[in-house]
Each structure stands twice: as C-alpha cells, then as structure tokens.
Amino acid sequence: MIRTLTWWELTLAAALLLLAGSEWIGLWLARRRGLTANVSRLVSHGIVLALVLAYAIYAATWTRGLEGGDLALRLRELPTVNWTYVILGLIAAVMVSWDLVALVHARSRGLTTNVSRMVSHLAMLIILVVMVGISVLKWDLYLDRVAETYREGIQRSR
Numbered sequence: 001m002i003r004t005l006t007w008w009e010l011t012l013a014a015a016l017l018l019l020a021g022s023e024w025i026g027l028w029l030a031r032r033r034g035l036t037a038n039v040s041r042l043v044s045h046g047i048v049l050a051l052v053l054a055y056a057i058y059a060a061t062w063t064r065g066l067e068g069g070d071l072a073l074r075l076r077e078l079p080t081v082n083w084t085y086v087i088l089g090l091i092a093a094v095m096v097s098w099d100l101v102a103l104v105h106a107r108s109r110g111l112t113t114n115v116s117r118m119v120s121h122l123a124m125l126i127i128l129v130v131m132v133g134i135s136v137l138k139w140d141l142y143l144d145r146v147a148e149t150y151r152e153g154i155q156r157s158r
Contacts, residue, residue: 005138006059009131013056016127019120020048041102044095048124051092055131058084085139089132096124 024045030036100121106112 002138002141005134005141009059009134009138010056012127012131012134013052013059016052016124016131017049017056019124019127020045020052023117023120024049041099044099048092048095051088051095055085055088055092058088059135085135086132089128089135093125093128093132096121096128100125 024042027036027038027042027045031039031042100118103112103114103118103121107114107118
C-alpha cells in the first residue's frame with residue numbers, strides 16, 4: 001500500500017513539476033521578450049520547482065528505506081514524524097496560493113486577461129493538497145506498522 005501511495009505521490013509530483021516548469025519557462029521567455037518585468041513570479045516558481053523536487057526525492061528515499069530487511073531495524077533509522085513532507089508541501093502550497101491570489105487581484109484590476117495561468121495555478125494547488133494528503137495517509141500506515149512491530153516484540157517477550 002505504501003509503495004502504491006508513493007507511486008501516486010511521485011506521479012503527482014511529476015505533473016506538478018511539468019506545470020510549474022512550463023510556467024517558469026513561459027515567464028522566462030516573456031522576460032526575455034520584454035513582455036513582463038516581474039521577477040518575483042520567476043523566483044517563486046523556481047522555488048516551487050525546487051521544493052517539489054525535494055519532496056519527490058524524500059518520498060522515493062523514504063519508501064526505499066521501508067523495503068527489504070527487518071522492519072524493526074529500519075524503523076530506528078526513519079523519522080517518526082513526516083515534517084519533511086508536510087513542510088515542503090505546505091510551503092509550496094502557500095507560494096502557489098500567493099501567486100494565485102496575486103493573479104486574481106491583477107485580473108480584477110484589469111492588468112491581465114490570462115486565464116491559463118489561473119487554471120494552472122489552481123491545478124498546482126489541488127495537486128499539492130492531494131500530495132500532502134497522500135503523505136499524511138502514508139505516514140499513518142507507517143505508524144500503524146511501527147505500533148504492530150512493538151506489539152509483536154512485547155508478545156514475544158512474554
């Protein structure tokens with residue numbers, strides 16, 4: 001189950017990387033052509049790309065840590081709280097939300113008519129929420145395994 005959830009997590013991370021990467025490339029090209037002077041969006045999308053890449057690496061590493069060998073030995077090496085995922089996911093979600101709010105504000109003032117950016121930012125936000133939800137579910141399964149390992153150890157010692 002954890003492997004399947006991680007596969008979904010990595011698939012969503014790949015989709016998110018494609019969306020954020022295409023936004024970043026579009027912004028970079030627009031700056032080169034002189035169509036925009038906005039640097040903050042370029043930086044924020046770069047940060048989102050870096051955060052999602054780190055998130056995907058942590059997800060893959062964590063799952064590899066649970067595979068093979070004795071679970072009780074590996075449990076000592078893995079963290080007991082998934083702050084790594086939650087913090088990366090939440091920071092990326094806040095950054096995407098901030099860009100989405102800025103875009104809605106710019107549209108309401110008539111500064112832009114770009115709808116595709118709004119749709120891609122909304123899709124990125126939904127993907128991030130689902131990714132963090134999968135991470136929390138995966139961690140709950142992991143903690144159930146930890147509790148089960150301790151129960152087995154206590155029963156064997158009796």
